[in-house]
Every structure is written in structure tokens, then in C-alpha cells.
Amino acid sequence: MVSFTDEKLAEVQAIINRYPEGKQKSALLPVLHLAQQEFDGWLDVPVMDYVASLLKIEPIEVYEVASFYSMYNLKPVGKYMFEVCQTGPCMLNGSDDIIAYIKEKLNIGVGETTADGMFTLKTVECLGACGYAPMMQMGKIYKEHLTKEKVDAIIAACRANAN
């Protein structure tokens, strides 16, 4: 049975309270972020159904939202997700090479996860870091001005951190 801890349930209630009475559906996006963070980085159907029950809305209202926004993962992802921007300004600064390098280094394709479940590689569209290109998002933070050396260091740090 999927369930938030009491602490997280209090957080959900605080989110709901930001919106007018009866408009608790407005809390859906933030609560899905919270759910994804709590339940292994992705939104399985039981998780979405649970969120629907918390907000007193139909499960379909959750599915249609979860499938619309690119930040919600509808299948399992690695412990670390590299989301590399590939839009114009990043492309001008070498993002294609960065993506190729990460693929080679981790031996996975875009959208794939390493066999050890450690890394997932995704390409994304403009993340608003155009002046600090090439860049990728890793969890909550941006890794900017990427070079091959910097990618090496990030991967090594992730591995060290996981051990």
C-alpha cells in the first residue's frame, strides 16, 4: 500500500492550503513532485491513484497531467538522472558532443538506464541556462559550462556518493 509518512502528509496539507477551499486540485503538480521524490523517482500507477485519493479527484485527472509534463517520470529511472539540454544555444556551445560523450562513457543510449541502475540519460529542451551552456540538470541542480572533464568528475562523484 502506497502511503506518505505523516510528515509528508502534513506537507501535502500545507500545499493544499495555498489554494482556495475546494480548489485542492490546484495542488496536483506540487504533490506529484513530492510523490516522485518520495517514491523512487517515478510515478507508478498506484502512486498516481494514491495522489488522486489525497486530492479527492479522479485517477484520470492525475494520469493526464502526469503524462503531459516532461518532469514526471512514468517509468523507473536511475539513481542519478542526467538531463542534457540540446536546444539551439546549447547546441551552439557543443551539447551534441556532450551527449555523445556521456553515451560513450556510460554505454547507454538516450532514454536508457545503466544496468546497475545508477544513471539515466535524457535529452531535454531549453532549461534556461543558455548563457552557461552546455548544461544538464541533475536532480534539483544545474551543472553548467560542461566539458568532458567535468562530465568525468560528475560521474565519479556520483559513484563515490553512492558507495
Added chain:
Amino acid sequence: MKKLLLEKAHVEGIRTYEVYRREGGYRSVEKALKMAPADITEEVKKSGLRGRGGAGFPTGLKWSFLAKPEGIPRHLVVNADESEPGTFKDRYLMEFIPHLLIEGMVVSSFALGSNVSYIYIRGEYAWIVDILEEAIAEAKQNGFLGKNILDSGFDCEIYVHRGAGAYICGEETALLESLEGKRGNPRIKPPFPAVKGVWERPTVVNNVETIAAVVPIINDGGEEYAKIGVGKSTGTKLISACGNINKPGVFEIDMTISVEEFIYSDEYCGGIPNGKKLKACIPGGSSVPILPANLLLTTAKGEKRMMNYESLSDGGFATGSMMGSGGFIVLDEDQCVVRHTYTLARFYRHESCGQCSPCREGTGWMEKILLNIENGKGKKSDIDLLWDIQRRIEGNTICPLGDAAAWPVAAAIRHFRDEFEWHVQNPGECLKRNFGLAHYADAIHVPVAG
């Protein structure tokens, strides 16, 4: 030049209330709460402030459209869903000087009669949510938010609502849908948000930079603000510059400088790396027309092109572009316009919400055709086909995303048709070029026509 927004952005500790207040922060709230709300709107009108999100609509006028039916709450929603490729100015402002946005929001909320205001921020700016929430908590502790602010009887709460990855939510009605916990499908207008916005309540949606600009307008008066700049481009504008320039970053300009000075002066972009030549530029975010160097620096009339709303759009789409969001993307002589346009077409295909078929289908077609041309599989007729598709998207969709997807393709063909033809005539040659150039790769130089 006098900076109005970023003057204090790099004062040590400015993110904290204590330092921000010491540097003169929240004075505009003290002043505004003694004014009549309508007089604040009047000052904003006098300032000539135009929406800084991209459309450039006069802010005071937008505020004056807000319906005020008895007994129905109104809301201010700040659009921090900055997602237009090339644009990263709002992020900069929120990251470095978050209290400026909060201060502007308190004043604007008072003017509009919003007791609960929201910041809709793009989901990827997750760490900025923490910065903003910290600033909100500090403002509340110090009596600039919450109940009965400065004993004025005015209550105001601000909440941050995090999106989840969708460019379309920068469109104001899609943003409101998203704020209601739905897919970001733009609404048919009318009704406009000023009449029926979030939860069918009258709502004003303004960009981060717009709301921040309300602070100097109230502090110094609308007329003082209007003295800065030129013509209908009053005040200062944040420009986020990127691409092939020596000093990418966010610059506050007063809209009286030339494009040439902006690119080459050390005060701004600092010129193009490795002594390369300027090839083209998208001056206002990825949606606005790309211009080749000659038309960028000089208008078709032979006048120096300036960094303001009027000059950048001089010549219409035939020979001009737009100020847009201030996302300034520079391409040097080695860059391929076809490939760059392909990445933008892919972006718009990815971001189309799918409601309107011209946009849903057309963006995908444009992406595929551009990729084919880039990969050496294009035909000459494909160039005309692309032109035809973009023309059928423009103006035929509920929201401006369709136009935004069509314009970059149209402008690329308009100004760089010979480069498209070169790709068709020399299949695969472009792929031998290395686009990674910048930091570690050796470039393979293949001349590109145009």
C-alpha cells in the same frame, strides 16, 4: 548607465532581508500602501512600462482591464515560467535579488486588490523555489507580507507554485490551467484572464521582470521611469545574451544603445570568440526572426539598429525582428543555420500542447524536414514545403505557440535560403562539420554559403 533592477544584485548578502532592507529595499511598499490603489496603476501607466515576457503589452493598461466584481477575489500571478530558448533573465533576477520580486509583488498586489498572489515558476528552477520561499518567509517575519501589512489593513500572502516542464505554460491561459492542476492547454480568449482567470476569478498575469520594475516606478515615480530609454521603450530591459559571444550573461540596458555596441562592447557581450565573424542573431528569444549580420546591425533604411522595441522590429518581418523576451542568441560564421533552426523546430514540436492540429502536426513535419535537409536527405522542393507549412500554422492556432514555431523557420528560409540549398546540393557535407567547437574539439572547416 543607471541600473534599476540589478544595481544591487551583487551586494554581498543581498538575498537576505537584512541586507536588502539596509540597501533601501521595501521602501516602495511603505510608499504604495499610503497611496490609493488606482493611483499606483496610474503611475505604472505613466511609466510606459511594457510587459517584459515577450509580447510588450503596456502593463498599466493590462492592470486597468482587471474586472472588480463585488465579492469575488482577484489574483496576481507572476509568470516565472521562463522557457523561451535564449532567455534566462528572470532566473538571474530571482536567484540574485529575490526580494525585489517579492517587493514588486506586494505593491502590485495592493494595486490590484489581490490578497493571495502566486509565482508560477518553471519546474526545473527547483533551487530557486527555495530561494523565493526563504525571501517570502523573511518578508512575512518583517511585516511586509501577511496580515495587516504596515498597519494598512491590507493582507497579502504569496505562494510559489512549481510547474513541471512545459514551455506552453508560459502562455498566460495555459499557465492558469496549470495552476488549477490541469494540463497546460491554452484557453480560447475571450474571456480574458482579467475577467475570468484562475478559478474563474479576475486575474492579472505579469512577467517577473515586469513586476520587479514596479519597484523603481513607485520609488521614483512613473514620469522619472519614462525619462529613461527612448520613445515607447521606456525604462530598462534585461537582456540575456548567449551563443557565440565572449561574455554570455544577463545585462540591464537602457534601450538607447546600438545592437553593434551591445555585441562588441566589453561592457556587454564582449565580441565574438576567437576573432570570428558575426553571422546571424536571434535578438529576442528563439521565436523571433533570425537576422543576418547586415540586417541585424543596420535596418533596411540604413539606420543603425538599436536595442529597443521599435528599432528591433523596424522593417517588419521582411527585414526586422523583435525585442521579444530579450533572449539574445548570437551565431558566429561557423554555425549552421539549418541545424540551429532544426533544434528550434524540435523544441516547438516537443512543446506543442497538441490542441490545434496545425501546430501539433506542423511542428513535427517541420522538424522532420529540417532534419532531413541537415542530414543530406533533403530535396530542393522541401524548402518550399517548409515555407508552405509554416505559413499554414501561423495565425491558425488558439495560442501564439503556433506563430512562435513558424517564425524561426520562415525567417531562416527568408534570409538563408542559399544555405538550405547548399545543404540540398551538397548532401552530408554539413555533418562533417563539428558543432562542438567551443572548448575541446578541433573544428573541421567546411565553408557554408551565405
